[in-house]
Structure formats: C-alpha cells, structure tokens
Amino acid sequence: MTEAEPRWLTDSEMRTWLNLAQVLILLPATLDRQLREDTGIPHAYYQILANLSDSPGRSMRMTDLARMVGTTPSRLSHAVASLEQRGWVQRQACPNDKRGQIACLTELGVATLREAAPGHVAEVRRLVFDNLTPDEVAQLGEITSKLLPRLAAG
Numbered sequence: 001m002t003e004a005e006p007r008w009l010t011d012s013e014m015r016t017w018l019n020l021a022q023v024l025i026l027l028p029a030t031l032d033r034q035l036r037e038d039t040g041i042p043h044a045y046y047q048i049l050a051n052l053s054d055s056p057g058r059s060m061r062m063t064d065l066a067r068m069v070g071t072t073p074s075r076l077s078h079a080v081a082s083l084e085q086r087g088w089v090q091r092q093a094c095p096n097d098k099r100g101q102i103a104c105l106t107e108l109g110v111a112t113l114r115e116a117a118p119g120h121v122a123e124v125r126r127l128v129f130d131n132l133t134p135d136e137v138a139q140l141g142e143i144t145s146k147l148l149p150r151l152a153a154g
Contacts, residue, residue, distance in 0.1 A: 028129065039116040044069065044079060046120060049088060049113045052105035059104040061094060067152075090110055094139040 009017060032043035041049075052058050066076040070122045080103050080122070083089035088109030095102030103114075129137060 035120055038119045039118055046116060048079060049109055053113055059102050062101045062103055065103055
C-alpha cells in the first residue's frame with residue numbers, strides 16, 4: 001500500500017502561511033514586551049486577568065481558564081499561584097466538584113487590569129488594527145472564526 005502524495009502548499013499558500021507563522025511568533029512576544037515594560041505584568045498574566053474579568057462573577061473553573069488562555073492546567077496553576085501572591089486572584093473550591101478549583105479576580109486584580117489595559121489596547125491597535133481597513137478587520141474576524149473551532153478541538 002502506498003501513501004498518498006501530500007497536498008503541498010501552493011506558492012500563494014506558502015507565502016501566506018509563512019506570514020501567519022511570523023505573526024504568531026512576533027505578536028505575542030511584542031505584546032509581552034510592552035506589558036512587562038509598562039506594567040511589569042507578563043502577557044500570560046494579563047490574559048488570565050482579562051479572561052476572569054470577562055467571566056460571570058469574575059470567576060472561572062481553572063480547567064476552563066487554562067483552555068481559554070491556551071495553557072496546561074499545571075502551568076496555569078503556577079501562574080495563578082503567582083497572581084494569588086500579588087493579591088490579584090484567589091482560588092476557591094468548586095462547590096459541585098471536590099477536585100475542581102475556581103479562580104476569582106479580586107478587586108486589586110481588577111484595579112491592576114484597569115491600569116494595564118489602556119497601554120495594552122493601544123499596542124494591539126498599533127500592531128494590528130491601525131494597519132487594516134474596516135473591511136479587512138471584518139475579513140480577519142471571519143477568517144479567525146473559521147480557524148478557531150478546529151484549533152480548539154485539538
């Protein structure tokens with residue numbers, strides 16, 4: 001039995017893929033640098049705070065939060081421990097699952113996020129949205145919404 005020939009990328013697909021790969025590498029690093037320089041917060045911590053801020057009751061199961069921020073439960077646990085030491089997050093036992101934990105954003109965490117958000121949003125706008133027309137922003141939204149389901153499914 002022979003294997004089917006791979007579906008190689010076309011020249012156009014290869015150029016697009018290489019550009020996307022560079023964006024996926026450079027954008028998080030650039031956002032992390034801005035946040036660290038301006039606020040001392042790594043981008044990963046900002047993402048945790050922002051996701052909790054957007055959640056009902058400013059809290060979320062740790063397993064769901066790990067999925068939302070794109071990390072493992074173990075790495076999230078270490079990050080949340082650091083956020084707890086800063087007083088920005090606290091963990092609580094999950095009422096309906098003895099093994100589960102819920103991360104809750106504290107008022108100090110909300111204040112920290114409010115302080116960091118303007119600079120972060122300005123950087124996101126500078127790096128991404130200021131370079132696109134409104135139609136391109138809509139296209140990017142449509143494209144990413146098509147990619148996310150497969151990526152989220154693993």
